[in-house]
Amino acid sequence: MPIDPKFQKKRKKAGKEKGTTIWGPLDPPQKLGIRGTYVAVDWDICEGCGTCLEVCPQQVYDWTVTHDHPISEKKPLPAKELSCVQCYTCETECPVQAIRIIFPGPTGWERAVTFLMLSQIIVGIIYGALFGPHLGLPIPFYVGWFISAVALLFFFSSAIYYPRKGEPGKGKGTMDTTVLVDSGTYGIVRHPQILGGILLVSASILISQHWLAAIIGVPVSVSLYMETAKEEKGLMTKFGDDYKRYTQKVPRMNLLLGIARRLRRRNE
Ligand code: SF4
Numbered sequence: 296m297p298i299d300p301k302f303q304k305k306r307k308k309a310g311k312e313k314g315t316t317i318w319g320p321l322d323p324p325q326k327l328g329i330r331g332t333y334v335a336v337d338w339d340i341c342e343g344c345g346t347c348l349e350v351c352p353q354q355v356y357d358w359t360v361t362h363d364h365p366i367s368e369k370k371p372l373p374a375k376e377l378s379c380v381q382c383y384t385c386e387t388e389c390p391v392q393a394i395r396i397i398f399p400g401p402t403g404w405e406r407a408v409t410f411l412m413l414s415q416i417i418v419g420i421i422y423g424a425l426f427g428p429h430l431g432l433p434i435p436f437y438v439g440w441f442i443s444a445v446a447l448l449f450f451f452s453s454a455i456y457y458p459r460k461g462e463p464g465k466g467k468g469t470m471d472t473t474v475l476v477d478s479g480t481y482g483i484v485r486h487p488q489i490l491g492g493i494l495l496v497s498a499s500i501l502i503s504q505h506w507l508a509a510i511i512g513v514p515v516s517v518s519l520y521m522e523t524a525k526e527e528k529g530l531m532t533k534f535g536d537d538y539k540r541y542t543q544k545v546p547r548m549n550l551l552l553g554i555a556r557r558l559r560r561r562n563e
Pocket residue numbers: 334350351352353354355378379380381382383384385386396
């Protein structure tokens with residue numbers, strides 16, 4: 296029987312091992328539960344074949360000795376689960392389906408940046424809509440509204456395209472794509488969602504024309520842009536040569552270049 300995909304709802308946390316969450320019930324050495332939250336391994340199913348350690352490009356797993364377990368006496372502990380790039384190789388190749396990979400969403404600093412970004416966008420746009428632009432400049436104000444309309448399409452790209460084109464695994468979230476998405480807004484820039492966020496932050500500055508929107512918005516935009524480099528590293532590992540070809544075809548964030556290349560491809 297494979298690992299229970301709903302283990303986080305059905306099981307209770309029973310402690311930690313090297314910082315990795317243990318999900319019970321436990322009755323060692325016979326019953327060892329599940330190790331990990333985002334890279335989860337059911338130790339009661341695992342046969343200790345070592346395939347997951349061999350195939351993982353991120354060295355997420357460490358061997359752990361489990362004396363007297365009835366199935367195998369060593370198990371992979373996903374000690375570096377936050378380094379996982381969701382390539383799903385281990386999950387696919389595990390002969391007994393003991394592994395479940397779950398997209399963790401933003402963590403730590405990324406959560407703080409997301410919070411600041413959403414606050415800046417919402418407060419800035421509402422301020423501009425209710426009180427008008429702080430500096431009273433009409434052209435930037437209307438340009439801001441135009442940018443925000445375009446930005447929304449990009450901002451919701453993953454919600455629009457991932458479920459249809461990314462083939463997320465059964466019972467998984469939309470971010471758990473198994474296929475490289477390179478069409479729609481992803482055919483214009485490689486990070487449409489982040490570009491959408493930066494455009495919305497810029498629109499908020501133009502609409503509100505308030506110094507506070509600029510002071511928060513500029514570092515948030517820089518931080519969002521820097522996030523793309525980390526994301527690309529993971530995607531390169533996950534999709535290999537396909538992603539390399541994609542980077543040669545589609546620019547990272549340059550919207551005008553992306554549109555020009557897209558039009559050229561269409562006319563070829
Ligand atoms: S999904 Fe890929 S990166 Fe993540 S633990 Fe498995 S093999 Fe490693």
